[in-house]
Amino acid sequence: MKNVDVKMDLPKLEEEILDFWRENNIFKKSIEQRDIKEQYVFYDGPPFATGTPHYGHIVASTMKDVVPRYWTMKGKRVERKWGWDCHGLPIENIAEKELGVKSKKQIEDEVGVAKFNDFCRSKVLSYVDEWKKVIGRLGRWADMDNAYVTMDLNYMESVWWVFKQLWDKGLIYEDYRSMHICPRCETTLSQSEVTEGYKTVKDLSVVAKFELKNEPNTFVLAWTTTPWTLIGNVALAISENIKYKKLKIKDDADRDIFVIIAEDRIADVVKIEYEEIESIEAKNLIGKTYKPLFDYYAKDEKLENGQNGWKIVAADFVTTEEGTGVVHIAPAFGEDDMKLGREKQLPFIQHVGMDGIIKEQAKDFYGLHVKPADDTQKTDVEIIKYLAAKNLLFSKEKYEHSYPHCWRCDTPLLNYATSSWFVKVSSIKNDAIELAKQINWSPAHIKYGRFGKWLEGAKDWSISRQRFWASVIPIWVCGDCGEKEVFASVTDLEVRSGQQIADIHKHVVDAIKFPCQKCSGEMARVPDVLDTWFDSGSMPYAQMHYPFENREKFESNFPAEFIAEGADQTRAWFYYLHVLSSSIFNKPAFKNVIVNGIVQAEDGKKMSKRLQNYPDPMEMFDKYGADVLRFYLMSSPVVAANDLNFSEKEMAELSRGLFRMIWNSYYFFVLYAEIDGIEAKTDFSLNSRSTLDKWIISECQSLIKNINYHMEHYDLQKSSREFLLFADNLSNWYIRRSRKRFWKSENDQDKAEAFETLQYILITLAKLLAPFSPFISEEIYKNLSGEESVHLSDYPEANESLIDPNLCAEMKRTREIVELGLNVRSKNGIKVRQPLAELVYLGEKLPEELEQIIAEEVNVKNVNNASAQEGEAVRLDLEITSELKMGGYSREIVRFVQTLRKKAGFEVNDRIILYYSSDSDVINQTLEQFSDEVSHETLAIRIENNKHQVENEEEIKIDSHNLWLGISREL
Ligand SMILES: [Zn+2]
Ligand SMILES: [Zn+2]
Structure with missing residues (x-):
């Protein structure tokens, strides 16, 4: 066994162990x-x-x-x-x-x-x-x-x-639909990417006035938070379940005009004076035509379905929760709009390119970006100015809402109709939900919470991206007949194309073309690349x-x-x-x-x-x-999906607490093991007769059992927290109480058992701790076991026959009684060194051995129990007789001698001769009466009342009494 420094220097130790692992291939071996x-x-x-x-x-x-x-x-x-x-x-x-x-x-x-x-x-x-x-x-x-x-x-x-597997199962399809796109990256994004980027932003919302064609000066009011989409407007949607009203108001030019709005929305939207003219049933509005706000596309005679445009239509998604109860419809810029456009065969106006820039046809706005990065409201302001100039603006206001942004470049996304490839998640969703029941989640609530809910709401997965650096979609299409071929391997493509292929990134495979087998056309790859999640999901x-x-x-x-x-x-x-x-x-x-x-x-x-x-x-x-750091994180709520506020202070506490306790226990063992020539080993009999040994071995088995249980359930926080209580039991109770068993000079069975027990406990603790804190555990294990590495050892299994719940409960009670007894002392300002006559505790009687522990810890002559009744759980007799006083003095003397030994640099097992001299009767009497205790505690082979010439001496004061002490080492 090598020496251990009392000073714990984990960073240095860790560097050494990293070298050791590397040099000896421990990871590979494990x-x-x-x-x-x-x-x-x-x-x-x-x-x-x-x-x-x-x-x-x-x-x-x-x-x-x-x-x-x-x-x-x-x-x-x-x-x-x-x-x-x-x-x-x-x-x-x-x-x-x-x-x-x-x-x-x-x-x-x-x-x-x-x-x-x-x-x-x-x-x-x-x-x-x-x-x-x-x-x-x-x-x-x-x-x-x-x-x-x-x-x-x-x-x-x-x-x-x-x-190709998905393709063969019919789970891949192409569709033209409303998607979220990033106009800066110029690509579509998936549902989860969109979800990631929601932020609260301020936009401008407007209520625009749409004038009915055959009823001059009568306007339908519609609200939008994206004024730039108004150029693409082709219809107004209303609901048959909503009541509408016609109101008379003055417009900005002080003329009388009429406006139509849902009855429920008047209070929120119409902030000026108005006169109610009549109620209008939705069915009487449906089918009416209105003048387009902008004429750029309406004039175009070639516009497909142009004859169906700029009419009032019915839709079931219209509500009176916000807006005017009338929804502006731009099929190129919204999912509901697109659906409705298909259903009603509305014209389709996409006046914005995928780069977010307004196209040439929309003359006055040509070249403007709909969401410019430097001022996202700039173009909306232009639209509003235009409407105001034409007297088509009813009102405008700042509007705060949650809006999606690109998860990469932070640009506001656009809702945009485009072509994209999808995985038909909807058709495997039920299977996926069923299969998800087999997954064990830690923490458990995510299973049916966050994950389960996301799965239930899953939409088809948009897997195509219009970008460059990615895996590519392996579909080749014939430009003439539309025939498709999908490749499952590089070899298949090589055979089909007659080319050798060493890379399948976009710039390489886009150049690979071959004749169609169905017609005389040419097959070329679908230009899109794959969503990166397709890579990581594979x-x-x-x-x-x-x-x-x-x-x-x-x-x-x-x-x-x-x-x-x-x-x-x-x-x-x-x-x-x-x-x-x-x-x-x-x-x-x-x-x-x-x-x-x-x-x-x-x-x-x-x-x-x-x-x-x-x-x-x-x-x-x-x-x-x-x-x-590892232990700090693993014992924190962060491993149970909760957020953690990182605290260096808590790390420092853990270092001074748990790690210091473990290190001190290890240091203590090695210090005495060396003196007694204890060897590193791994076999232990565990049949000690000592109650303390039995107790700590029992606690250790419970620790093993609990950690295994939590680890098998993937609960890292509960697993790691088990160590905290055990380390306290080990350091602040077992070793504290067993100290003298290691000190004593006789090589009796009790001492052997103490060594056997502590060595077993430390080795077992090292193994248990190894996954969490692999360095300190490696150090302890290697030194105490003589084996190569803790990470090559087997994780402990609990021996349940060594668990004694009764003993553990009694020991716990013993510690509690001691704590209460010490509290009474400190409240009354009586030092622990001062012996007292009696402690009485209530409740069931503890075994004598444990009462003896209480007596020593609380420093009382007698411990007795009384049946449970009212009063304090622990009572102390606080009277200090002259006999007890001298007992206290003897403890003081022992303490001074111990300090003197340390100052002199004596080894812990050196024997000494103790000299003293005092003019106080009570001190002299104490040293005569308590000489056995004093010599036993200080390893003095004799005590002499004589101011002998020694190197190590000290004048001290106990209460008001003077005392000279001197020691010399007995060689
Ligand atoms: Zn972007
Ligand atoms: Zn073809």
Whole structure:
């Protein structure tokens, strides 16, 4: 056994252990020593390497380390393949910035897609080294050298295979519909991407006046929060369930005009004087035509369905919750509008391009962006000015609402009719909901809450993106007859095209064309790329290049046992994994999942690099150690999907508390084990006769049982919190009470049993703690067991026959009585060193051995119990007789001698001669009467009343009495 420094320096220790792991391949050994048939499959969700890891990654990474380490120690073979997410807007946005590109057009026309993609590829892994540093220092074991990379050919080929499976099941279709698009990125986004970006913003809302064609000066009022869409207006929708009124008002030019509005909305909308003319039934309004606000498209005789436009129609989605009870319909810019447009065969006016810029036909507004980044209301203001000038504006006001923004570039999204490819989630939804019942969630409420609800509300998944750096949609279409071919592998495409293919990114495959088999036309690829979530949702298959390789390995190990990520992934990665596996295999993709919350700054605000309102993780490693940070996070609510306000103070407390207790216990053991020549070992008989030993062994078995139970239920917070109480029992009670058993000089059975017990407890504690705090546990285990590594050992199983609930309850009561007794002393200002005559406790009598413990801890001569009745649970006799007084003095003397021993630098087992001299009778009398106790406690072989010449001496005062003490070492 090597020496242990009383000073705990975890950061330094951790660096040494990292070296040890690396040099001895402990991670690899821990996997390979387990049976290949005992696989425990863990899927790692791939992060982007486009920035450095933050606390969110550290929480997830710790969870992804604790659980695999635990199951490895339980005998499983847990391979841990790391992954990198490479595709999509995050990296494209970085490339755009570095290349100085402002628009999508510039990429296509100036940079070129091939060069742009090459640039993306070169930037994707820029932060890998930084990640390796942080993740490595955290102590997380993951195979980062053989990581799966979503831009690799093999990975992308499996993605094609996944796509083809869906295609063959009829789950892929193309549709023209209203979607959310980002006008800056010029692409459609999926439901979950849109959900991610809602923000409260102020917009301008207007109530416009639509003049009825055959009733001059009669206007229908309609409200909108997107004035820029009014150019695309082709109808007004009303409801047959709503009552409308015609009112007479004065317009801005002081003329009498009539307006039509829902009766229920008058109070909120009409803030000027009015006269009620008549009630109008909706059916009498339906079919009436009105003059378009703008004539740009209305004049166009070639406009399809033009004859159906600018009429009042009925729709069931119209309500009187807000607005005027009349809805402005622009089919190109809204889901309901689009549906209604199809149903009523309305004209379709898309006066805005996908880049958000108003087209040429809308003359007065040509070239304006509908949501300019510098002032998002600018174009709406122009529209309002126009309406006001034409006397078509009824009112305008600022309007606060929640509006979706691009999750990448923060641009306000547009509701925009466009063509997109979809996965028909609606047709597998019921299966997916049924299969989701097999998944165990931690915390449990997410199963039917956040995840279940999202699943129930799932819409078809928009998988096509009009971008560049991504997996591509493997569909080729004939330009003439529309024939489609979908490819499931690179080989299939090579055979069909007669070309060798080494890369299947957009810039390569778009050039691959071949003749149609049905006609004389040419087949070319659908230009869209895939949503990046299609990549990450395919990872169970693609990381193994399934089904092209690893067929058997994959099939016998699917679904995964465990995954873990943040709560935001319930709508993203967790969801897409589940949708794809439900669709292809009719199985869930994972059996157990832990969901973490968000780590916020200490003040509850978002952690912000700019504001620097949180300490850098690397700084925490250097200051407290990764073990402490890991334990802090794992015992916090953040691992139960709740938010955590990161507190360095709490980390420091944990370091001074739990970790200090464990270290002190370890230090104490090694200190005395060395003196007695105790050897490192792993076999223990555990048949001690001592009550204390039996008690701590029993507590230890309960600890083992509880931690296993919580870990099997994937509850990290409850598992880790078990350590706190146990460490207190061990350090502040077991060792405190057992100290003298290790000190004493006789090598009797009791001392052997004490060593045996404490060594067993510390080794067991190290094993239990190993998944959570892998460094300190490695240090303790290696030193006390002599084995290679705690991470190569088996996780403890509880021996329930050693659990004695009765003893544990009695010991708990004993500690409580001691605490109450000490409280009485401190309230009365009597030092613990001053012996008292009696303590009486109420309730059932405790065994004598425990009463003896109470007597020693509270320092009373007698402990007695009385049957339960009114009064204090613990009573102390506070009278101090002269006999008791001397007892107190003897304790004081012992304390001074101990200090003197330490000052002199004596070893804990050195024997001494104690000299004293005093002019006080009571002190002399004390030393005569209590000489046995004093010499026993101070290891004095004799005590002499004589001011002997010694090196180590001290004049002290006890109460008002003078005393000279001197010691010399007996060699
Ligand atoms: Zn964007
Ligand atoms: Zn054809």
